Each structure stands twice: as C-alpha cells, then as structure tokens.
Amino acid sequence: MPAVAISGVRKSYGPLQALRGIDFSIRQGEFFGLLGPNGAGKSTLISIIAGLVGADAGTVAVMGHDTVSDFRAARRKLGVVPQELVFDPFFKVRDMLRIQAGYYGCGKESWPWIDEMLERLDLADKAGSPMRALSGGMKRRVLVAQALVHKPPVVILDEPTAGVDVELRRTLWSFMTDLHRKGTTVVLTTHYLEEAQELCERIAILDHGQVQVIETTQQLLARHPFRFLRLKLAAGAVLPESLRALVSGEPNGSVELKLETARHPIASVLETLRLAGVAIEDVHTRDPDLEDIFVELTGGDDA
Numbered sequence: 645m646p647a648v649a650i651s652g653v654r655k656s657y658g659p660l661q662a663l664r665g666i667d668f669s670i671r672q673g674e675f676f677g678l679l680g681p682n683g684a685g686k687s688t689l690i691s692i693i694a695g696l697v698g699a700d701a702g703t704v705a706v707m708g709h710d711t712v713s714d715f716r717a718a719r720r721k722l723g724v725v726p727q728e729l730v731f732d733p734f735f736k737v738r739d740m741l742r743i744q745a746g747y748y749g750c751g752k753e754s755w756p757w758i759d760e761m762l763e764r765l766d767l768a769d770k771a772g773s774p775m776r777a778l779s780g781g782m783k784r785r786v787l788v789a790q791a792l793v794h795k796p797p798v799v800i801l802d803e804p805t806a807g808v809d810v811e812l813r814r815t816l817w818s819f820m821t822d823l824h825r826k827g828t829t830v831v832l833t834t835h836y837l838e839e840a841q842e843l844c845e846r847i848a849i850l851d852h853g854q855v856q857v858i859e860t861t862q863q864l865l866a867r868h869p870f871r872f873l874r875l876k877l878a879a880g881a882v883l884p885e886s887l888r889a890l891v892s893g894e895p896n897g898s899v900e901l902k903l904e905t906a907r908h909p910i911a912s913v914l915e916t917l918r919l920a921g922v923a924i925e926d927v928h929t930r931d932p933d934l935e936d937i938f939v940e941l942t943g944g945d946d947a
C-alpha cells in the first residue's frame with residue numbers, strides 16, 4: 645500500500661485549471677520532493693491530500709484511507725506543516741500542542757512526545773510562552789511540532805524553510821532527516837533546489853497543473869548529459885567566436901560554458917582556447933545540479 649496514492653485528480657477554480665489530472669503514488673518511507681514554479685498547483689494538491697479542498701475528479705488515499713469517504717482515518721495518518729503561520733496569539737506553546745493532540749484523540753500519553761519535540765526543535769525554553777511572544781522562526785518550528793503531535797506516518801511540509809535563517813534550516817533539515825530515518829514518509833515542497841537535491845530520494849516536478857517528471861533525484865540529475873566549464877580569462881583575453889554560443893552565464897567576472905559531453909569534450913574546448921592563444925587564469929568544472937535541470941524543464945521559471 646502506498647503512503648499516498650493520487651489518482652486522476654483534477655481541480656479548477658472557475659476557468660483556471662489548477663490541476664489537470666494528477667496520477668502518482670508516494671511509497672511508504674520515501675523522502676519525496678514536490679517541486680514546481682509558483683502557481684504550479686503544489687499547494688492545491690497538498691490541500692486535497694489533507695482533505696481541506698475537494699477535488700473535482702479523482703481520488704486520494706493516505707495509507708489506504710480515502711481522503712473523502714474515510715476522512716478522519718486519512719487525516720489521522722497525516723501531518724501537514726502549512727506554509728502560513730496562523731495561530732491563536734494567546735495560547736502557550738505547550739498547551740497549544742496538547743490541545744492539538746486532543747483533536748486527534750491523543751491524551752497524556754502524547755505529552756512526553758510533545759516535550760521531546762520541543763527539545764529537538766530547540767523550543768523547550770519557550771514551552772510556557774504565549775505564541776505572540778515568539779519570533780517568526782520559532783513559530784515555524786511550533787507549526788512543525790503541531791503537525792506531528794499525533795505521530796503521523798506521513799508528513800507533508802509545505803515550504804518549511806521559506807525565509808528562515810541558515811541555522812533554523814539546519815535544525816529543520818536534521819529534524820526531517822531523523823523522522824525519515826525512523827520510517828516516516830516525508831513529502832517536502834521547497835523553493836530551494838539545493839535542499840531537494842540534498843534530502844529527497846524522488847522528485848515530482850509539477851508545472852501548469854501537470855506532473856512534468858517524476859524520477860529519482862539521481863535519474864533527474866543524470867538526465868542531462870552536460871557539464872559546466874568556468875573560465876577566468878586573463879585581463880584583455882577574449883573568448884574565440886566558435887565558443888561564444890556555448891556561454892551560459894558570466895558569474896563573478898568569469899565565463900561559464902555549458903558543454904554537451906558528447907559534442908564538446910572539455911579537452912577539445914581547452915585545445916580551441918590554446919590554439920586561439922587565449923590566456924586563462926583559472927579553470928573550474930561542475931556537474932549540472934537540480935537548478936539547471938529545473939530551468940531546462942520549466943523554461944526558466946523560478947522554483
């Protein structure tokens with residue numbers, strides 16, 4: 645049984661088709677990335693998985709429970725960390741988490757787990773503080789804890805690291821990795837491709853309400869047989885005409901060439917430069933990353 649099974653899901657808002665027939669499954673125990681440019685339909689899909697928005701067509705099941713006909717059971721299997729920070733400002737952190745656990749029918753037996761999460765998320769000293777006294781980053785961590793109070797086997801994080809500082813990103817990364825290691829299925833949407841590359845085993849790229857690709861991160865990275873060659877030319881040196889069409893960018897005063905490995909072996913490019921008498925100060929190569937592939941697939945939209 646998949647952790648999440650999505651079949652034929654469509655959703656329109658008036659004339660706008662936000663989801664145009666989505667079909668895929670997320671396996672139990674997977675660390676899954678859901679990526680796509682703004683407006684691709686990620687949040688709509690997450691809301692449908694969480695049973696908060698109804699699909700026009702199709703079905704979704706979480707751990708075998710249909711999110712419509714078996715809503716309560718499906719919801720109990722799922723924790724969602726939403727994008728937006730919405731809280732009652734007067735509730736104290738620990739109390740709020742205990743109340744949240746109560747919604748899922750969990751009583752005092754969940755209290756040690758709540759304290760453990762507060763500890764892991766570096767919130768222990770804020771347990772007695774009202775939500776309004778917390779910084780944005782702390783509130784985000786409380787959202788994570790709130791989604792996990794009932795120890796769901798499947799967790800969806802909708803851009804948990806958007807706009808947070810490096811230290812908090814690290815805390816959240818290690819927390820997510822830990823959950824995954826313990827067997828939780830983790831679904832992550834993120835604008836940080838580096839984060840997806842680092843954490844996710846498999847990635848679906850959504851664009852215009854459709855799944856454009858769904859592959860392992862390795863397959864996705866291996867998809868484009870090219871490399872980048874970054875050259876720092878000596879002062880006054882000019883790139884030969886024959887190489888100009890290969891320029892993909894000019895980062896920090898150097899030029900970057902995008903080379904198809906079959907057509908433009910690096911050695912032959914360096915030979916062309918040598919024959920043209922172009923003096924080079926520094927050479928650097930890199931493999932494509934998810935960002936490069938994403939740009940190719942979605943036509944340069946932002947993640």
Ligand SMILES: Nc1ncnc2c1ncn2[C@@H]1O[C@H](COP(=O)(O)OP(=O)(O)OP(=O)(O)O)[C@@H](O)[C@H]1O
Binds near residue numbers: 660662682685686
């Ligand atoms: N409640 C709504 N009413 C009308 N249109 C909506 C509603 N919710 C979403 N949309 C539209 O549906 C499309 C998909 O939006 P969605 O929020 O699912 O995309 P997204 O991939 O999550 O984008 P982002 O990365 O910006 O959050 C967008 O064009 C959006 O404007």
